[in-house]
Amino acid sequence: MKYRGVTGRIADGINAVALLLIAFSMLFPFFYIFAVSFSSLEDVIRSDLLLWPTEWVTDAYEYVLNSDQFVRSFFVTVYVTVVGTFVNILFTATMAYGLSRPVPGRRIILFMVVFTLLFQAGMIPTYMVVKETGLIDTLWSLILPVAINPFNLIVMRQFFLNIPEELHEAAIIDGANHLQIFSRIILPLSKPALAAFSLFYAVTHWNNYFSAILYINDPAKWPLQVVLRQIVIVNEPDAALRGAQRMMENPPPPETVQMAAILLTTLPILFVYPFLQKYFVKGVMLGSVKE
Amino acid sequence: MxxxxxxxxxxxxxxxxxxxxxxxxxxxxxxxxxxxxxxxxxxxxxxxxxxxxxxxxxxQDYSPFLGFWDSPWVGWKHFRTMFAEPEALRVILNTLEISFLQILFAFPLPIILAIMINEVRLTLYKRLIQSLVYLPHFLSWVVVVGIFVVFLKSDGIVNNLLKMASIQPIPFLTSPEWFKPLIVFQVIWKESGWGTILILAALAGVNPQLYEAAVMDGANRWQQIWHITLPAIRSTIVILLILRLGSVMDTGFEQIFLMLNPFTMEVGNVLDTYVYFKGIQQGDISFATAVGMFKGVVGLILVVIANRLARKYGEGGIY
Incomplete structure (x- = not known):
């Protein structure tokens, strides 16, 4: 029991209120964006501080979803996220398992991995390699150059090291080889961990903007984040959402279109967030344990 | 035999x-x-x-037509240019200045926030606050910068409020003097909550008997925080600070790139964005590679030094 006098109670109260305000500041932008995205032209013109629309309209969403560019980019992002996460898990899990066994040479390989956390060649040489391997303007350029996150690899290896050695011994006595041990024993045992890593990788792909502006010049292959930047930050919703205009007689106000685009882009993240939260504290802790 | x-x-x-x-x-x-x-x-x-x-x-003076093997060798020319060019020096200074501001203002906040959360006794309330403050970490920089643009533009909600209070509107997004504070504030908003995880984990390991003994000795809340809570997370803070110092040259490409515009280029262009503009947009491959390598090598040296220092002061280091 901690000491709690009158001053302690007051301090507790102040602390609770301060935390509430901080948490509110994280939530308010979404509340505001949500309200504006459903507002009508009259509300946008009339009100300087629009917190609740008098009339709920979905014009902005119709407008955004009418745009070929937005819909195509949405599917590009979905594709890159699904395929990319699969590649991530495949490469990370196999290498992490291999390095968790006592094979000759693993120290050197492990050092190679850790060294990339300390020093990287940088943007231009990596760009040259991506170009030389023929990935420019293909969706693989958003997947292969980031196939393994070294930090995730190290954390996953740590996870495999914690699996009891007896399981390996039993499997080896039963005549299993390492491929079989990996696919039939290790992977099924690691399902929760793999789910957690998948979520992290998936969020990274969904949010990735940097790779796309480096490697993708063709607007047909732009992921969602690139289009969202043009809609909101460059402030050119009509140019970014080609194809939307012809479908509607009275285009909705640009503000509401911008808000609708932000929400549509963020929705999948908000949707997986509860699952992410379940895993990430454990995941971060795993990485903090030293060998 | x-x-x-x-x-x-x-x-x-x-x-x-x-x-x-x-x-x-x-x-x-x-x-x-x-x-x-x-x-x-x-x-x-x-x-x-x-x-x-x-x-x-x-x-080299790399030319795509000649390739790696036939491009002429020029020695340290690009590195000399880098330290002679006022623009490049400006960029290095911007990078260091932004990093310094981040360490000064954004680095301590997760620690304070974690201690605040740790002081909450009601588990349910604690959980609720935690799940709300972690959220912004998972948003993309495009969304975060987008939200700031929407709020801060000339007819955005903030300037409308200023108008209501009869204060002159502020052109936040196009004023050079607002660029760096906004960058730091965005990082605070996005990452402070996430930064509390490791510190809260360290705090969860503190033996509650220490607090009981402190109460017996008549320590008040502040004294408990000062003499028990803070020492318990000291080594975690030191290790986080080492990692942070090692990435002084890294200001994050996406956020800065998305916030830059012609008005703020002078104060906001950092090494990462400079390499992009020079190498990818202007095609000065060799010079941009040199700038990138300078950044990488200095970063490596800083991590090694910081790690040595941490070992020297008995905090174990990071590798």
Missing amino acids: EPKPVTGRLVRFSVRMKRRTQRIRRPPHDRYLYLLILPGLLYFLLYKYLPMLGLVMSF
């Missing part, structure tokens, strides 16, 4: 037995393990180590 064959036979027998047991103990089929490692290893060689060979471009 007679015992010899017996010993010989015995030795041979025991060697054979040993081999047999070794064969059982030693996992068979190592080649399968190498097969599992191979795709990942190829990835690291191709996309992490091959680019390091590409760093030779910084000592």
Whole structure:
């Protein structure tokens, strides 16, 4: 029991209120964006501080979803996220398992991995390699150059090291080889961990903007984040959402279109967030344990 | 003469037995393990180590038509240019200045926030606050910068409120003097909550008896925080600070790139964005490679030094 006098109670109260305000500041932008995205032209013109629309309209969403560019980019992002996460898990899990066994040479390989956390060649040489391997303007350029996150690899290896050695011994006595041990024993045992890593990788792909502006010049292959930047930050919703205009007689106000685009882009993240939260504290802790 | 064959036979027998047991103990089929490692290893060689060979471009005048082998060698020319060019020096200073502001203002906040959360007694309330403050970490920089743009533009909600209070509107997004504060504030908003995880974990390991003993000795809340809570997370803070110092040259490409515009280029252009503008947009491959390498090497040296310092002061270091 901690000491709690009158001053302690007051301090507790102040602390609770301060935390509430901080948490509110994280939530308010979404509340505001949500309200504006459903507002009508009259509300946008009339009100300087629009917190609740008098009339709920979905014009902005119709407008955004009418745009070929937005819909195509949405599917590009979905594709890159699904395929990319699969590649991530495949490469990370196999290498992490291999390095968790006592094979000759693993120290050197492990050092190679850790060294990339300390020093990287940088943007231009990596760009040259991506170009030389023929990935420019293909969706693989958003997947292969980031196939393994070294930090995730190290954390996953740590996870495999914690699996009891007896399981390996039993499997080896039963005549299993390492491929079989990996696919039939290790992977099924690691399902929760793999789910957690998948979520992290998936969020990274969904949010990735940097790779796309480096490697993708063709607007047909732009992921969602690139289009969202043009809609909101460059402030050119009509140019970014080609194809939307012809479908509607009275285009909705640009503000509401911008808000609708932000929400549509963020929705999948908000949707997986509860699952992410379940895993990430454990995941971060795993990485903090030293060998 | 007679015992010899017996010993010989015995030795041979025991060697054979040993081999047999070794064969059982030693996992068979190592080649399968190498097969599992191979795709990942190829990835690291191709996309992490091959680019390091590409760093030779910084000592050449690389031309795409001549290629790596035939482009002329120019020695340290690009590095000399970098320290002679006012624009490049400006960029290095911007990078250091933004990092310094981040360490000064954004680094301590997760620690304070974690202590605040740790002081909450009601578990449900604590959980609620935690799940709300972690959220912004998972938003993309495009969304975060987008939200700030929407709020801060000339007819955005903030300027409308200022107008209502009869205060002159502020052009936040196009004023050079607002650029750096906004960058720091965005990082605070996005990452402070996430930064509390490791510190809260360290705090969860503190023995509650320490607090009980402190209360017996008459310590108040502040004294408990000062003498028990803070020492408990000191080594975590030191390690986080080392990692942070090691990435002083890293200001994050996406956020800065998205916030930059012609009005703020002078104060906001940092090493990462400079490399992009020079190398990708203007095609000055060799110079941009040199700038990138300078950044990488200085970063490496800083991590090594910081790690040494941490070991010296008995905090174990990070590798």
